Amino acid sequence: MKSTVIVLNYLMEQTSFTAKTSLVDRIQEINELYETVPDEVLDSYEELTEYELWEIIRKLAVEGKKRNK
Template identity: 60%
Template sequence: MRKEAKLVSRFLMQNTNFTEKSSFFDRLNEIIESYETVPDDVFEAYEEISEYELWEIIRKLAVKGKQLTK
């Protein structure tokens, strides 16, 4: 995984409340809409990642969320 994808993944992993259904989508939307709460380096990294890398990040977070909410 490239460093940009790792940066986005780390941000989402640290800022997602896995016990709240919409938390991941809210964090992802904050990145897409470039909210002030998102560090510039994360937004820039998001702009650089491919669609494939984004789906890999989503998969990783889904697996993590599934493990935490069993």
């Protein structure tokens, strides 16, 4: 659960909800272990299950819809 919160908070803060590819770019940065991504986020991302990752993406999509109405 803690891993989910860490990754979700990071993505909520780093995703530009007005740019189409921002979420994809942020997830790619995590997958490719960019130096700009905090170690805590990288470690937490590795601990996520597929279900937890999809739940994070769902929450980000809902937030993006709210901000872009």
